[in-house]
Amino acid sequence: MSTLGFALLSLLTRGPATGYELSQRMKAPIGHFWTAKHSQIYPELARLTELDWVTATEGEGPGPRAKKTYSMTRAGREALHEWLVQPPVSQPRSEVTLKAYAINSADPGAATALYEQVAAGAAATLAEYEAEAELMRQAGMDHADHPRFGNYAVLRMGIESQRALHTWAAWLAGRLRSGM
């Protein structure tokens, strides 16, 4: 099973949902670290159904096709349970870091502007996440026994990532300015 399959199972731990709702749920907070379009989600749900890791109950849809609400099965829960504690393998990809590798081939002014912009964007996103995290703490979501502690944990990673990006981009912009 692909990572996306487990991502969908993870989303279903928050309760049954349609493919459409799963794609909405995927937006925040895990969308900061894993995304998929509906065109990838629907076939994946079909595969999960084949495996009997999820089941669908059909109902009246707004369009020409039936609306299907998916729930995890016992087998799905077991598969997820195992996957969750396997050491992760995927390595990150970062286009902005790749660009920094060839920075001496870039126009200094434009490059400085780019990394200042990246730093500013990271600062803005960070502020957003911090505000959301504060709301979550007020709801008690920062305790491991809260049913949506996972949302808080993911947001914390978002905060750490954006902080790292901000620190780095601001440092780089500064270096470029002093080297001009």
Added chain:
Amino acid sequence: MSTLGFALLSLLTRGPATGYELSQRMKAPIGHFWTAKHSQIYPELARLTELDWVTATEGEGPGPRAKKTYSMTRAGREALHEWLVQPPVSQPRSEVTLKAYAINSADPGAATALYEQVAAGAAATLAEYEAEAELMRQAGMDHADHPRFGNYAVLRMGIESQRALHTWAAWLAGRLRSGM
């Protein structure tokens, strides 16, 4: 042109190379943020050659085929120059963060062990990167005018990323222990 194409051009700013050498060069430091197998690199070099962004000079190879050494052309340098200052679009993917989202469905003991392991791994990688960065500073690579400043900049992002990962994983492991 795909991101990989620009990654290869970036690697060629360090001097002409064969496909094989490019795949070696890709290992460190940019391999921490962008990788490709040789099976993806060779066809991509062919596409870059079609575009006249690189040229190959052929020579005797160790195997049945000729060894080709690639160099960037003026057009390649111009294309890279433009790409370097375009705002990056790709969003990161993190399997370990995805797993944290469904943490309440995991076995608490195994999950604690997993995040402790992630934290320990990040600490080890961080120490490695710090040592390498110190060597680079001694070589003067921390100045924007040094021809390999890009290597140092990428390594700095590696340091910030590992620091963020370590902070987060250690925090999460601590939370899981206190919630047990």
Added chain:
DNA sequence: GCCCACATGTAATCAGTTACATGATTCT
């Protein structure tokens, strides 16, 4: 003799994005 480094490719498959296709309800 066997493994490793050097060196280059192709084929099959899987993962992910973009575009195409349909249609009801609700809000402006």
Added chain:
DNA sequence: AGAATCATGTAACTGATTACATGTGGGC
């Protein structure tokens, strides 16, 4: 009347991994 939201799918294509395929030279 037109746009947005709800809702589900397929087709075509691009990007990336795994597996197949070949062959030399050097070290143990």
